[in-house]
Amino acid sequence: MTDTYSILSMTEHAGYVWPCYALAAVLLIGLVVSSLNGLRKTRIELEQAEKNIVRTPQ
Amino acid sequence: MKGLMAIFRRELRLAMRQSTDSAMVVAFFIIAVVLFAFGVGPEPNMLAKIGPGVIWVAALLAAMLSMDRLFQSDHDDGTLELLVLAPVALELTVCVKILVHWLTTGLPLIIAAPLLFVMMNVPTEIWPVMLYTLLLGTPVLSLIGSVGAALVLGARRGGVLLSLLVLPLLIPVLIFAVGAGDAVLFGQGAKANLLLLGGMFLASLALAPWATAQALREAVA
Amino acid sequence: MKMLHQFANPTRFLRLSTRVEPWALVVTVVCFALGLYYALFSSPVDYQQGHTVRIMYIHVPAAWMALFCYTAMAVSAAVALIWKHALADVAAKSTAPIGAVFTLLALVTGSLWGKPMWGTWWVWDARLTSMLVLFFLYLGYMALRDAFDDPARGARASSILVIVGFVNVPIIKFSVDWWNTLHQPSSVFRMGGPKIHPDMLVPLLLMAAAFQFYYFWLLLVRMRRELMAQRLRALRHRQAEH
Amino acid sequence: MKRKHKRLTFVIIALLLLGGAAALVLSAFEENIVFFMSPTDVAADKVPHDRRFRLGGLVEEGSVDRSAGKTVTFRITDLSNSVNVSYTGILPDLFREGQGVVSEGKMVGNLFVADEVLAKHDENYMPPEVADALKKSGQWKGNAK
Numbered sequence: 001m002t003d004t005y006s007i008l009s010m011t012e013h014a015g016y017v018w019p020c021y022a023l024a025a026v027l028l029i030g031l032v033v034s035s036l037n038g039l040r041k042t043r044i045e046l047e048q049a050e051k052n053i054v055r056t057p058q
Numbered sequence: 059m060k061g062l063m064a065i066f067r068r069e070l071r072l073a074m075r076q077s078t079d080s081a082m083v084v085a086f087f088i089i090a091v092v093l094f095a096f097g098v099g100p101e102p103n104m105l106a107k108i109g110p111g112v113i114w115v116a117a118l119l120a121a122m123l124s125m126d127r128l129f130q131s132d133h134d135d136g137t138l139e140l141l142v143l144a145p146v147a148l149e150l151t152v153c154v155k156i157l158v159h160w161l162t163t164g165l166p167l168i169i170a171a172p173l174l175f176v177m178m179n180v181p182t183e184i185w186p187v188m189l190y191t192l193l194l195g196t197p198v199l200s201l202i203g204s205v206g207a208a209l210v211l212g213a214r215r216g217g218v219l220l221s222l223l224v225l226p227l228l229i230p231v232l233i234f235a236v237g238a239g240d241a242v243l244f245g246q247g248a249k250a251n252l253l254l255l256g257g258m259f260l261a262s263l264a265l266a267p268w269a270t271a272q273a274l275r276e277a278v279a
Numbered sequence: 280m281k282m283l284h285q286f287a288n289p290t291r292f293l294r295l296s297t298r299v300e301p302w303a304l305v306v307t308v309v310c311f312a313l314g315l316y317y318a319l320f321s322s323p324v325d326y327q328q329g330h331t332v333r334i335m336y337i338h339v340p341a342a343w344m345a346l347f348c349y350t351a352m353a354v355s356a357a358v359a360l361i362w363k364h365a366l367a368d369v370a371a372k373s374t375a376p377i378g379a380v381f382t383l384l385a386l387v388t389g390s391l392w393g394k395p396m397w398g399t400w401w402v403w404d405a406r407l408t409s410m411l412v413l414f415f416l417y418l419g420y421m422a423l424r425d426a427f428d429d430p431a432r433g434a435r436a437s438s439i440l441v442i443v444g445f446v447n448v449p450i451i452k453f454s455v456d457w458w459n460t461l462h463q464p465s466s467v468f469r470m471g472g473p474k475i476h477p478d479m480l481v482p483l484l485l486m487a488a489a490f491q492f493y494y495f496w497l498l499l500v501r502m503r504r505e506l507m508a509q510r511l512r513a514l515r516h517r518q519a520e521h
Numbered sequence: 522m523k524r525k526h527k528r529l530t531f532v533i534i535a536l537l538l539l540g541g542a543a544a545l546v547l548s549a550f551e552e553n554i555v556f557f558m559s560p561t562d563v564a565a566d567k568v569p570h571d572r573r574f575r576l577g578g579l580v581e582e583g584s585v586d587r588s589a590g591k592t593v594t595f596r597i598t599d600l601s602n603s604v605n606v607s608y609t610g611i612l613p614d615l616f617r618e619g620q621g622v623v624s625e626g627k628m629v630g631n632l633f634v635a636d637e638v639l640a641k642h643d644e645n646y647m648p649p650e651v652a653d654a655l656k657k658s659g660q661w662k663g664n665a666k
Contacts, residue, residue, distance in 0.1 A: 012296050013329060013330045013331045013395055016335050016391045016392065016394060017331060017391075018388075019391055020334045020391050020392070021315075021337060023384065023388065024337045024341070024388070027380050027383065027384050028380070028384075031373060031380050031497065035454055035504065038504050039504040042508050042511060045511055046507050046511045049511055049514045050514065053518065053520065064508035104665065132581035147527060147531070149531060172513060192560070209439060210426070210436075212427060212432065213427050213433075213436075214426050214427075216426075219422055222415070222419050223419065223440060226416065227412070227444070229408060229411075229412055233403070234659075249549075250549045250550075251549075253546070253548055253549035254546060254549045256542075256545045257544075258542070260447075260539070260541045261538070261542035263538050265539075266537040268531075269443050272439055273439050276432065277432075277436075289527070323648030324649065324653070325647065326622075326649040326652035328615065329614070331614075332646060388606060396613060396615050397639045397640055397642075398612065398613030398615075399613075399637070399639055401640070463642055472647050475647070476646055476651055478648060479647070
């Protein structure tokens with residue numbers, strides 16, 4: 001409908017539209033990264049703890 | 059009923075014995091408003107414009123200041139467990155405690171308010187409306203505050219946390235109370251704002267004691 | 280009810296969750312790819328707002344999800360309190376940060392949209408104010424939950440807070456109808472069908488689906504992590520006793 | 522049994538209180554709390570003279586005059602009355618004739634001197650071609666030009 005240039009530049013509103021999408025990307029990806037990081041750390045700790053339980057006799 | 063009266067008398071006696079607490083709340087209220095007056099400078103028109111808002115914010119913070127002791131001492135010395143197990147319904151006990159809290163902090167704030175109206179140069183035609191908003195609004199502060207106070211029992215940094223939980227819920231009270239004064243100056247009459255404050259009071263009276271009682275049961279469980 | 284109980288079994292949940300997660304992720308990515316393509320390149324500009332209408336495709340789904348997450352949290356908290364379902368509590372806890380992020384996103388993008396269109400970053404009207412209160416409720420929930428040494432106590436106290444705070448949700452939803460404010464009324468969920476052109480409705484719904492699946496996927500990940508953390512706590516507890 | 526009765530009483534009292542709250546709130550809405558005043562309020566002299574207030578309505582067709590440099594004058598109308606407004610500063614993008622606006626300022630005589638103009642937009646979203654087509658076919662219902 002409109003040529004790519006005008007869409008990428010968003011005419012005079014680029015300063016408002018692009019920050020929105022950038023912020024959305026930063027927030028949503030940031031949350032994913034921190035969640036996966038937490039998952040990984042907890043899993044490693046859990047595996048370690050389970051190993052210790054097995055090693056210590058009753 | 060007799061049990062309730064006994065609780066009421068006990069609470070009132072305790073509050074009287076610690077009447078310096080009430081005095082400190084009022085002192086905080088006055089000092090906070092005076093600080094604003096110094097902060098923005100003594101220009102009368104400016105003071106009149108921000109007066110109602112400043113007085114209400116100060117009242118809000120002052121009420122918060124006294125909130126965390128509502129159940130704290132009972133929690134610390136084990137009285138709370140007795141109250142939870144007592145034959146009197148916990149919801150009613152909570153109502154009595156909130157009533158006493160309001161009598162010892164909300165009411166003194168309202169009595170001190172006219173002094174601040176003078177200091178902040180609040181136009182005399184909105185004095186009655188401002189007093190009505192305080193009369194309707196300060197019980198809401200006590201009611202909603204009690205939920206927060208019960209929730210943070212035993213938490214770390216309970217005081218700060220209490221403010222974080224309760225102050226956002228009190229924003230509507232602040233908006234409509236201050237709006238009432240503006241509406242009168244506008245010549246519109248403050249009826250709508252006062253009706254809304256009344257609605258908030260009734261709604262919080264219906265829900266807050268119940269939520270507080272639930273939170274207290276969890277706190278001693 | 281029986282199905283709910285079966286689902287509430289953590290081991291069964293973990294098994295089910297690891298099977299569903301990849302699919303949820305794939306659907307999320309596909310929806311985002313399609314949605315972003317439509318939102319940024321293939322959708323027309325608005326007859327009044329020009330390109331700023333593209334902010335809508337982020338702002339509106341984020342606002343929807345902010346309300347959805349809070350409602351989901353309140354329901355989970357109620358289930359956790361009444362039926363003592365451990366999994367419901369885990370769901371509520373895992374939802375909170377996601378909901379807070381959506382609320383923040385809705386607030387900031389709304390501000391970025393308001394400046395060029397309304398002419399102001401922020402007004403203290405009912406919709407914006409109640410949305411800000413929602414953000415504080417999310418923060419308060421997380422803070423209260425972390426403030427206790429006993430996690431079970433924190434879980435119950437914060438569950439009550441979520442339920443009390445739920446009064447805010449209908450206020451947000453209906454604020455634009457009750458008050459004559461600057462914020463425009465709903466365009467999509469309204470009597471008489473959406474008042475939005477299909478070319479713009481498609482990217483909006485695609486983005487909404489993307490946000491929804493993003494939430495679903497992330498919820499499963501976070502719940503899995505939380506269940507592991509609980510197991511870890513139990514293990515350490517047992518070890519300390521030996 | 523007694524416990525049950527007690528609980529029932531509580532529930533009834535709570536419902537009565539909530540009903541009362543709802544009644545108060547609903548009657549408050551009938552009082553019409555306004556975010557802004559209308560030109561009819563100005564004509565009926567219901568607005569304050571020495572205080573700032575918000576004036577809302579539509580920008581009257583053909584009334585916008587940008588000839589005086591940075592100061593723009595226009596009329597805000599609610600289709601029964603209108604008020605002359607002057608404003609110095611940057612107007613929002615949605616500001617145009619026929620569009621809803623809310624402006625904040627003071628009355629100076631018969632002129633409303635605004636220090637802030639905010640544009641209000643409606644819930645319609647459509648591409649410009651569609652808007653043109655609708656206008657051509659006479660199906661246009663919106664107030665925007």
